Amino acid sequence: MESVKQTVTAFFDGMRRGDSTAVRRTLAPGAVFHGIGSKPGQPVGLQTESINGFLKAVGTPHADVWDERVQFDQVLIDANLASVWAPYEFYLGSKFSHCGYDSFQLVKLAEGWKIAHIIDTRRKEKCR
Template sequence: MKRLLLPLLLALSTPALHAQKAPAEADAVKQTVTAFFDGMRRGDSTAVRRTLAPAAVFHGFGGKPSQPPTLEIESINGFLKAVGTPHPEIWDERVQFERVLIDANLASVWAPYEFYLGSKFSHCGYDSFQLVKLAEGWKIAHVIDTRRKEKCR
């Protein structure tokens, strides 16, 4: 009986250990995404760059009204330069973490957002982040988003 008890206890405790680790990892992933947007709000391109994996890729998916949507590759360096260049209004992207999925060193974040220039609404959509866990922690490897001015929720 004792021989069966130890393996049984180990088997039952493994999901509990995984369950405890999962929220901590999800929180770490969210912290990376939050740091990205906090840096953007401050106009701090160095802080934004620290959240990115080497060779990160940004895509935008949207278009003009009454035209088919287009997929655009966005320059990381151009984005960082724009973030760090003084602008009259704060770039305030307000995200909600709808879903965070993690498998080993890969995470996916699905997040509806609203973007404001200062206090003025600009556009909305969904952000999809792909993050990788490197030696220094979770880093953003890919971002793709949708953009529209109406029907946000």
């Protein structure tokens, strides 16, 4: 269980440092990111996030640290599959931006646990 948590933690540590190479090392080949959300007045939808776009954004210098603070609510493991359910709060520097839940699906490959899928919810209120 600790090695699964370490992979997720390494993902966010890399994001905080603006180190896209460190973030990429946590990802399985073909990893997929999804977000569930909506714009005001629009229905909730499923958005597919571009992995390369995300990595480019992480590695591009920005004024504020991207600080996603997760808690490990549940970690489930069966053989080479792990699922992590994690409430989070996201801060730009010290300023609260949004919150929600992350759901990670990880696979255990020859080089260790890698993130295959991330899906999250995003909101500004009712955090926990």
